[in-house]
Amino acid sequence: MKPLTVCAPLRVEASALRRGLRAARIPDAEVRVVRTGYGPARAAAWAAQETKDSPGPGMLAVGGVGGALSADLSVGDVVVASRVSDGSVTIECPSAPLLAGELRRAGLRVKTGPVATVDRLIRQGEHAKLAATGAIAVDMESAPLLAAAAGGPAVVVRAISDTPGHPIVSPRTVSGGITALRSLRQAAPALARWAAAVGPRQVLLASPRSFCAGVERAIEIVELALEQYGAPVYVRKQIVHNATVVADLERAGAIFVDELSEVPDGANVVFSAHGVSPDVRAEAARRNLATVDATCPLVAKVHAEARRFASDGYLVALIGHAGHEEVEGTLGEAPAAMALVESVADVGALRPADSGKVAYLMQTTLAADEASSIVDAIADRFPAATGPGSDDICYATTNRQRAVRAIAAESDLVLVAGSANSSNSLRLVETAERAGTKAYLVDGPEDIQLGWLAGVSTVGIAAGASAPPAIVGQIVAALGGLGEVQTKDVVVATESVQFGLPKELRQRPAN
Numbered sequence: 462m463k464p465l466t467v468c469a470p471l472r473v474e475a476s477a478l479r480r481g482l483r484a485a486r487i488p489d490a491e492v493r494v495v496r497t498g499y500g501p502a503r504a505a506a507w508a509a510q511e512t513k514d515s516p517g518p519g520m521l522a523v524g525g526v527g528g529a530l531s532a533d534l535s536v537g538d539v540v541v542a543s544r545v546s547d548g549s550v551t552i553e554c555p556s557a558p559l560l561a562g563e564l565r566r567a568g569l570r571v572k573t574g575p576v577a578t579v580d581r582l583i584r585q586g587e588h589a590k591l592a593a594t595g596a597i598a599v600d601m602e603s604a605p606l607l608a609a610a611a612g613g614p615a616v617v618v619r620a621i622s623d624t625p626g627h628p629i630v631s632p633r634t635v636s637g638g639i640t641a642l643r644s645l646r647q648a649a650p651a652l653a654r655w656a657a658a659v660g661p662r663q664v665l666l667a668s669p670r671s672f673c674a675g676v677e678r679a680i681e682i683v684e685l686a687l688e689q690y691g692a693p694v695y696v697r698k699q700i701v702h703n704a705t706v707v708a709d710l711e712r713a714g715a716i717f718v719d720e721l722s723e724v725p726d727g728a729n730v731v732f733s734a735h736g737v738s739p740d741v742r743a744e745a746a747r748r749n750l751a752t753v754d755a756t757c758p759l760v761a762k763v764h765a766e767a768r769r770f771a772s773d774g775y776l777v778a779l780i781g782h783a784g785h786e787e788v789e790g791t792l793g794e795a796p797a798a799m800a801l802v803e804s805v806a807d808v809g810a811l812r813p814a815d816s817g818k819v820a821y822l823m824q825t826t827l828a829a830d831e832a833s834s835i836v837d838a839i840a841d842r843f844p845a846a847t848g849p850g851s852d853d854i855c856y857a858t859t860n861r862q863r864a865v866r867a868i869a870a871e872s873d874l875v876l877v878a879g880s881a882n883s884s885n886s887l888r889l890v891e892t893a894e895r896a897g898t899k900a901y902l903v904d905g906p907e908d909i910q911l912g913w914l915a916g917v918s919t920v921g922i923a924a925g926a927s928a929p930p931a932i933v934g935q936i937v938a939a940l941g942g943l944g945e946v947q948t949k950d951v952v953v954a955t956e957s958v959q960f961g962l963p964k965e966l967r968q969r970p971a972n
């Protein structure tokens with residue numbers, strides 16, 4: 462395989478990059494740093510020469526200092542270009558989020574966005590005009606240099622040496638340059654890791670994946686509440702366990718709180734998809750809060766089962782994970798009659814008043830195989846034990862686990878889109894690992910470590926029931942920036958479940 466070519470327009474930039482690579486003991490055979498010259502004309506001449514008699518370097522990185530256009534960039538920050546444009550040519554850099562994540566983990570402050578290439582130093586006052594094009598940083602070489610990549614994998618890293626408030630020609634020019642070169646040196650080893658991850662891949666998409674009916678309904682409830690009542694609308698706990706969903710709804714005017722004590726009197730409050738205990742409902746009623754319940758109907762069904770078993774005199778073993786909001790809500794239905802069972806070992810601690818009256822229920826997002834071993838242990842100890850009428854582990858959890866198992870068998874690596882507090886997403890990681898494949902949970906492409914991808918030719922992608930479908934698209938696009946990607950849907954089930962909205966939101970006000 463050819464080495465990575467890193468283009469550095471200036472001698473000081475090339476030297477900073479080489480020092481960074483040497484410090485990380487990256488062999489010269491893996492990365493070649495080339496000084497390509499200052500300005501667009503020299504950059505274009507280098508690219509033309511490089512591709513004159515051959516298809517070019519195959520993969521290309523541009524590394525240097527640059528100017529900030531965005532007000533939230535400071536000297537020493539690093540910009541990874543999502544695209545580069547000189548006004549006539551625009552080149553996309555889809556793997557930018559992967560490199561940006563790697564640089565952040567290396568301790569740098571990083572922003573991803575468009576970079577503009579200009580043909581002369583921009584003067585004081587010209588920044589706003591360029592920023593209006595959407596660019597967050599500016600340089601003088603990246604667009605012509607990327608021509609040498611000829612459509613192959615390419616990245617651009619610019620360390621900020623000047624900002625609109627700290628212009629390039631100022632008493633602080635030298636200090637800005639030194640700070641930027643230090644960041645560039647620190648960034649260099651990540652370029653080598655990016656190069657090691659480059660290659661064509663097959664991507665297997667687990668299907669079903671992403672939003673289930675309960676999550677779609679919960680998000681719609683918050684959106685409709687905002688539309689109907691106006692912002693802010695308070696939401697007790699995260700509406701669903703996903704960082705992107707929560708951030709999007711916060712931007713729309715939702716305020717997420719941990720407890721009702723944080724909700725002002727008279728405010729509108731939504732209960733999350735995971736459900737709440739009767740104590741929380743009672744507190745809301747006591748305070749006359751206007752509530753809308755986004756509890757998933759399948760979670761509400763488990764609550765109803767808990768009430769029924771408890772009123773019939775059963776000890777109810779709830780199989781689930783301590784601290785999860787759904788478990789707390791369900792246990793709250795009949796605290797004196799219920800016991801949490803997290804493992805087979807916990808079954809031995811159950812102390813029913815009548816060993817003939819033991820029932821079990823489950824958290825809806827458990828791994829089916831994990832839960833069944835606990836059910837077996839309960840049945841062994843209490844042969845008369847009874848369970849729910851139909852499975853508590855919901856259809857969406859079951860289908861996503863089947864789908865991840867199907868792709869794990871064929872993949873070198875499985876990426877599960879989902880947040881760290883999402884129970885069903887964590888179970889997908891465990892399910893893939895139990896099938897013998899390395900698996901990682903990622904909130905988005907920036908969480909993917911480039912080292913995971915080195916030497917990996919088939920990547921499986923699954924997504925938890927709370928992960929937006931767009932995240933999967935972003936991951937596939939980022940992998941496409943490392944080389945050609947062929948995607949294949951692996952479908953184990955089709956879903957058509959839909960849940961109705963709560964009555965408060967069905968009754969829309971007349972215009």
Ligand code: SF4
Pocket residue numbers: 673674675676734757758759760825826855856857858885926
């Ligand atoms: S994962 Fe299952 S229980 Fe949870 S919200 Fe979705 S459908 Fe409802």
